[in-house]
Amino acid sequence: xxxxxxxxxxxxxxxxxxxxxxxxxxxxxxxxxxxxxxxxxxxxxxxxxxxxxxxxxxxxxxxxxxxxxxxxxxxxxxxxxxxxxxxxxxxxxxxxxxxxxxxxxxxxxxxxxxx
Amino acid sequence: xxxxxxxxxxxxxxxxxxxxxxxxxxxxxxxxxxxxxxxxxxxxxxxxxxxxxxxxxxxxxxxxxxxxxxxxxxxxxxxxxxxxxxxxxxxxxxxxxxxxxxxxxxxxxxxxxx
Numbered sequence: 001x002x003x004x005x006x007x008x009x010x011x012x013x014x015x016x017x018x019x020x021x022x023x024x025x026x027x028x029x030x031x032x033x034x035x036x037x038x039x040x041x042x043x044x045x046x047x048x049x050x051x052x053x054x055x056x057x058x059x060x061x062x063x064x065x066x067x068x069x070x071x072x073x074x075x076x077x078x079x080x081x082x083x084x085x086x087x088x089x090x091x092x093x094x095x096x097x098x099x100x101x102x103x104x105x106x107x108x109x110x111x112x113x114x115x
Numbered sequence: 116x117x118x119x120x121x122x123x124x125x126x127x128x129x130x131x132x133x134x135x136x137x138x139x140x141x142x143x144x145x146x147x148x149x150x151x152x153x154x155x156x157x158x159x160x161x162x163x164x165x166x167x168x169x170x171x172x173x174x175x176x177x178x179x180x181x182x183x184x185x186x187x188x189x190x191x192x193x194x195x196x197x198x199x200x201x202x203x204x205x206x207x208x209x210x211x212x213x214x215x216x217x218x219x220x221x222x223x224x225x226x227x228x229x
Contacts (some may be wrong), residue, residue: 043219044207056216062197089158095215103150104215106160 006092007105015115018080023092024073031106034067035091043091048072049075050072082114117142118138119209121220129165129228135182136192136223138207144168148210149183149190154222155203163205166190194225 005024011012013019025032035047047057052069059069064083079086091112093104128134140149148197166174166183174181178198181193190229194201207220 004203033215042221043214043217048216056214086227091160093160103162103165104160104217105162106152111158 004094004105006090006110008110009108012108013082013111013112016081017115018078019082019086019112019114020034021077021090021092021112023075023107025075025092025094026057026096026105027073029094029105031095032069032075033091033093033095034075034087035093037089037091037109038082038087047075051109056111079112080113084114087112117144117209117211117218119207119218119220121204121223123223124221125224125226127226127228128194130197130199131143132197133193134197134225136205136207136225138190138192138220140190140207140209141153141190142188142209144212146212148150148212149181150208150210150217151179151181151190152208152219153201153207154206160206164192175191180216199229201225215217227228 007022031050034046035043037043046059047067048055049069065079067077089109091106091109093106095104120139147168149166153161153163161198164174164176166181173183178195180193204222204224206222208217210217
């Protein structure tokens with residue numbers, strides 16, 4: 001398995017533009033997570049899905065952020081409109097087997113810079 | 116609310132020596148999981164070791180081991196025979212029982228000196 005695949009690896013965009021980050025989880029993993037990492041706030045959970053259904057989106061900063069998981073092999077995190085304070089590394093992670101402690105497999109992250 | 120604290124922003128260790136990274140947490144739950152993740156310069160988070168709170172035995176993975184003190188709410192990571200490739204940020208994480216939701220500590224940057 002190629003692991004969790006995120007694209008793009010780097011994204012630079014202008015303030016006000018729409019940004020879409022993409023994630024392909026490991027096949028067979030029932031859970032998918034979106035985290036954001038910044039120097040100031042560390043790693044924060046934005047949202048997570050179970051069987052393609054959003055379970056907890058309490059970490060989504062505001063209405064400018066939205067996430068979807070149309071099928072078991074694909075998820076997107078969209079920011080519209082983007083702002084400079086959204087600059088961060090965004091990680092996608094997946095996991096499996098509810099009740100068993102397997103930890104997460106992370107993707108390599110997308111570094112987003114909003115100028 | 117649950118919190119995870121890593122009080123050492125940075126640590127250094129000589130190659131082949133042993134180093135211990137500290138992590139404390141606060142929770143009212145009795146059943147939970149704890150993890151250490153490594154983030155090298157490549158940025159990808161890599162699972163190092165995990166511990167179930169109901170297990171008294173400390174987890175071990177090759178050169179990595181933990182000292183889990185449930186009553187003290189302490190979960191330290193010991194790296195033996197340190198190697199240059201161990202240089203990275205290390206994050207302690209707490210997983211809520213019944214979910215896969217994590218809370219991460221702020222991280223410890225480990226430098227390995229040749």
